[in-house]
Amino acid sequence: MSEQPLIRARGLVKRFGDFTAVDGIDLEVAPGEAFGFLGPNGAGKSSTMRMIGCVSMPTSGELRILGMDPARDGARIRGRLGVCPQLDNLDPDLSVRENLTTYARYFGMSRARARARAEELLDFVQLRDRAASRVEPLSGGMKRRLTIARAMVNDPDLVLLDEPTTGLDPQARHLLWERLFRLRQRGTTLVLTTHYMDEAEQLCDRLVVMDGGRIVAEGSPRSLIGTYCTPEVVELRFPDGVDPAGGLEGIGRVDPLPDRVLLYTGDGDAAVAEVHRRGLVPSSVLVRRSSLEDVFLKLTGRTLVD
Amino acid sequence: MVSAVLAARVSPARVGAVVGRNVGALRSGPAYWLVLASGFFEPVLYLLSIGVGVGALVGELRLADGRVVEYAVFVAPAMLAVSAMSGALSETTFNFFFKMKYAKTFEAILATPVRPLEVALGELAWAMTRSAVYTGAFLVVMVAMGLTRVGWALAVFPAALLVGLAFGAVGMAVSTLMRGWQDFDLVTTGQFALFLFSGTFSPVGDYPPVLRVVVEATPLFHSVELVRGLAAGLPGWGLLGHAGYLLAMTAAGLWVAARRLERALCR
Ligand SMILES: Nc1ncnc2c1ncn2[C@@H]1O[C@H](COP(=O)(O)OP(=O)(O)OP(=O)(O)O)[C@@H](O)[C@H]1O
Ligand SMILES: [Mg+2]
Numbered sequence: 001m002s003e004q005p006l007i008r009a010r011g012l013v014k015r016f017g018d019f020t021a022v023d024g025i026d027l028e029v030a031p032g033e034a035f036g037f038l039g040p041n042g043a044g045k046s047s048t049m050r051m052i053g054c055v056s057m058p059t060s061g062e063l064r065i066l067g068m069d070p071a072r073d074g075a076r077i078r079g080r081l082g083v084c085p086q087l088d089n090l091d092p093d094l095s096v097r098e099n100l101t102t103y104a105r106y107f108g109m110s111r112a113r114a115r116a117r118a119e120e121l122l123d124f125v126q127l128r129d130r131a132a133s134r135v136e137p138l139s140g141g142m143k144r145r146l147t148i149a150r151a152m153v154n155d156p157d158l159v160l161l162d163e164p165t166t167g168l169d170p171q172a173r174h175l176l177w178e179r180l181f182r183l184r185q186r187g188t189t190l191v192l193t194t195h196y197m198d199e200a201e202q203l204c205d206r207l208v209v210m211d212g213g214r215i216v217a218e219g220s221p222r223s224l225i226g227t228y229c230t231p232e233v234v235e236l237r238f239p240d241g242v243d244p245a246g247g248l249e250g251i252g253r254v255d256p257l258p259d260r261v262l263l264y265t266g267d268g269d270a271a272v273a274e275v276h277r278r279g280l281v282p283s284s285v286l287v288r289r290s291s292l293e294d295v296f297l298k299l300t301g302r303t304l305v306d
Numbered sequence: 307m308v309s310a311v312l313a314a315r316v317s318p319a320r321v322g323a324v325v326g327r328n329v330g331a332l333r334s335g336p337a338y339w340l341v342l343a344s345g346f347f348e349p350v351l352y353l354l355s356i357g358v359g360v361g362a363l364v365g366e367l368r369l370a371d372g373r374v375v376e377y378a379v380f381v382a383p384a385m386l387a388v389s390a391m392s393g394a395l396s397e398t399t400f401n402f403f404f405k406m407k408y409a410k411t412f413e414a415i416l417a418t419p420v421r422p423l424e425v426a427l428g429e430l431a432w433a434m435t436r437s438a439v440y441t442g443a444f445l446v447v448m449v450a451m452g453l454t455r456v457g458w459a460l461a462v463f464p465a466a467l468l469v470g471l472a473f474g475a476v477g478m479a480v481s482t483l484m485r486g487w488q489d490f491d492l493v494t495t496g497q498f499a500l501f502l503f504s505g506t507f508s509p510v511g512d513y514p515p516v517l518r519v520v521v522e523a524t525p526l527f528h529s530v531e532l533v534r535g536l537a538a539g540l541p542g543w544g545l546l547g548h549a550g551y552l553l554a555m556t557a558a559g560l561w562v563a564a565r566r567l568e569r570a571l572c573r
Contacts, residue, residue: 016573055417055572079419089410093331102330105323106418154418 004067006031006158006189007052012061014047021047023213024061029191031157034184036200037193038292039210040300045193046086048210049162052191053083066157079107082156086163086193088147090135096146097122097131100153107154114153121149124179141172148176152183159183161192165199177202197292211300221292228295232268235286236261236275244280251275255297262297264290316427320420324428325435327411345396346440349389350447356507357381367509371540382453383462383534384506389444390466390533391526392497393437394474399493402429403481406570413571422572423564430474430560437470438463454537462536465549469529472552475559476525482566500526525555 007029014022022044029035037045050056051063054070054077063070065077091099097118104114122128125145130138138146144164151159164180165173180203184190194200200207201221209217209224217224225231230252237260238244244261248254251274252265265271268287275282332338361377368374405411412425445459445466454462480493503517504510504526510518521527532548535541 053417057572075419075421078417081417083417085413085417087410089414091327091331091411091414092409093411094327098330102323102327103414103418105326106320106415106420108317108319108323108419 004031005029005064006033006066007035007191008062008064009052010062012048012051012063013059014044014051014056015059020213022051025208025210025213025215027208027215029189031189032184032187034180034190034192034203034205036204036207037191037210038195038197038200038207038296039193043210044213045210046162049086049160049191049193053081053160054078079154080157082151082154082159084144084148084151084159084161084164086166088143090143090146090150092135095132095134096127096138099135099146100150103150104153109154117153117155121152124152125149126175141168144168145172145176148179156188158189158191161190163193163195166195173199197296200292209296209299216299217295224292224295225290228298229290230264230266231290232265232271233288233290233294234263234265234268234271234275235284235288236263236282237284238280239283244282247278247280248275262294264294315421316424317419320424321428321431324415324420324425325431327415328429328432341396342436342439345393345436346389346443348392349385349440349444352388353378353382353385353447357385369538369540373538375538378451379453379538380509380534381507382448382451383537384504384530386441386444386448386462386466386537387469387504387526387529387533388501388506389440390437390469391473391500391529393440394433394470395477395493395497397433397436398429398474398477399481399490402478403484403487403490406481406567412567416567416571421564422567423560425567426475426478426560426563429478430471433474433477434467434470437474438467441466441470448537455539458537458539461541462533465532465536468549468552468556469533472525472529472555472559475556475563477559479559479562479566482563482570500524505530525552528552 005028007027009025009027011024011026012022013020013024025048037048039045047056051058051070052065054065054074057071066080068077070077091102094102100118100121101111101114104117105111109117122131125148127142127146127149130142135143135146144167148161148164151161161180165176168176177199180190184203190203192203204221206220207218207224208215217228219227234252236244248261248263251271252263255262255264263271272285272287275285357378361381364377366374367377367380369380415425416422441463445454445463448454449456449459484490503521504524505521506526510521510527513521528548528551532545532552535545535548
């Protein structure tokens with residue numbers, strides 16, 4: 001990497017009492033990159049995001065954001081960040097528009113500039129018709145959009161999004177993806193956490209999988225699939241009472257789940273043919289390209305959304 | 307030295323933005339205005355019922371300089387100090403605690419360049435504004451009732467601001483230590499005890515010696531003495547001591563509040 005990284009962490013640790021939430025991770029995020037954190041509940045994603053956001057001090061290790069030290073230049077760094085926390089913390093005493101203008105003022109923007117910026121952002125997240133409403137009656141998706149708009153108010157160099165689309169309906173998610181995609185095109189660096197594999201594949205150039213406070217894998221979505229998975233996956237379901245596990249040996253890597261069996265293989269159709277040749281009769285068969293979900297399952301032994 | 311450190315770190319614009327947030331919240335509905343109004347009337351009602359009503363039974367009272375005055379003249383400055391105290395406290399206890407613990411207002415603010423001390427200063431400035439509105443209105447009542455002169459009222463006003471500042475800062479510090487709403491019962495009780503026993507309704511000189519020592523250590527006593535001295539037109543060097551006490555209280559309250567905010571929200 002020739003350019004100076006926007007985020008650089010070495011041996012980053014966060015402890016709460018004697019509990020270690022982040023256990024010595026190394027990171028580098030380049031300008032313009034879209035970087036993702038995946039990991040099961042409690043993996044340490046939010047704890048890491050909060051350290052990057054300079055609201056939580058690392059217990060040990062080295063952290064540089066935008067080339068600066070959070071311990072010394074926290075306020076200056078935060079001035080160039082946009083943060084969308086995991087849980088919305090919009091201001092319940094203010095209207096939708098005031099939530100944006102008031103937030104802009106915390107960044108030292110003039111009143112006129114704050115107002116203009118709020119109007120742009122209301123359009124950007126399609127909340128113009130609710131501008132005068134208070135926050136409380138908004139739907140979950142609208143609140144999320146407002147939180148993301150608020151994170152853009154200072155035209156940040158680096159945007160941190162902690163589970164930006166959790167709890168949104170598919171339409172709202174696609175709207176947000178599209179907005180985030182536009183930000184990326186404008187050169188804004190994005191760092192996000194997600195439990196959605198499709199989101200990670202859509203939005204991230206590069207990602208890390210965290211588990212138990214450590215990074216267990218790193219790479220582009222494609223390369224992770226290439227490294228940890230076969231190109232295709234066969235999902236087999238068997239009638240109740242049939243245990244086919246032994247009969248599948250040798251066809252590919254077998255991963256028995258409570259409700260189905262996964263077969264990892266280079267050629268799905270050939271594998272299905274072999275299953276039938278052995279006289280096994282699954283009640284349903286699905287051949288698909290392998291996804292990040294499979295990588296995740298392999299690495300953490302857990303499905304993402306449980 | 308301390309002020310140099312403060313000047314380097316505190317941005318007036320960011321403190322102003324925190325105050326601005328509260329101004330914006332004022333538009334949020336009539337509930338807030340009702341609370342605001344009731345806070346003003348409370349001390350006025352005490353002044354009328356006790357100062358004037360009980361005053362008719364008590365008759366007259368001898369002040370420190372030997373002057374003899376009506377009982378209401380004695381009680382009014384104390385009620386002014388109480389009004390400055392409760393104005394600041396209602397903002398920095400209940401409202402502050404709610405913003406810190408439930409509305410996550412400060413959590414959101416601290417993700418921006420605004421620092422914990424700037425949040426504390428902004429909240430304090432806002433509490434002072436409320437306190438100033440109460441004391442300003444109360445002084446008008448006092449002048450109208452002939453309980454002080456206009457000239458001395460102008461001198462009392464900044465002293466009342468200082469009272470609001472000191473109680474606001476300490477109220478904020480206390481709020482950061484609260485575990486839940488039930489702890490506020492203690493605050494309310496403490497506030498009421500101060501209200502009764504700070505030389506408010508009778509001269510501290512008449513208290514039993516032990517109680518007197520205790521009372522002279524508490525903040526409302528110093529507030530009442532400061533305000534009463536000026537309202538009665540009796541400035542003296544002693545008043546500086548009371549002002550110093552209130553200034554120290556302000557600094558300590560601010561320091562604790564900022565530190566505790568950081569501890570609670572920037573883990
Ligand atoms: N302030 C805190 N005090 C004590 N423990 C904490 C604190 N914040 C986080 N933890 C613990 O640290 C661990 C990691 O939490 P974190 O929020 O970083 O996980 P996460 O990966 O974001 O999980 P999720 O997917 O559920 O959001 C959890 O076990 C959590 O209980
Ligand atoms: Mg999280």
